[in-house]
Amino acid sequence: MKAKVFVTLKRGVLDPQGKAIAHALNSLGFPEVVDARQGKVIELDLGDAGGDQAQSRLDAMCQKLLANTVIEDYRVELAG
Template identity: 65%
Template sequence: MKARVHVTLKNGVLDPQGKAIGHSLNRLGFPEVGDVRQGKYIELEIAETDKTKAKARLEDMCKKLLANTVIENYSIELVG
């Protein structure tokens, strides 16, 4: 099955890249854009059919490598 992992900065952690993106959008004629937070999107192909097991393994992957939980949150979505 396929897994989609989103890694985002925790609330309260300064995101200068998000800020720069927001400023650029404002300058480009999108004044409606307020706060911008950027993150990472990772797609993984998983050789596992049991969703519960796959979820547990992905949690482990996120904690060990995909996210740095000092500053980042992660969310896991399983597809198919």
């Protein structure tokens, strides 16, 4: 089973890296870019681990390691 975890900064948390991307895109001839925010995707290979427990196990992984829940939101997507 594979899973994807998307970790993004919470709304309202300053994102200098995103600002830099938006600024660079503007300079490169893309004035339509108003704002950009950067997050992480973590693709996990869970081997033969069962589907029922997977969601709660992934939640635990996010809480413990993958996301800093003070400033970041996360979303888990299970795929086959």
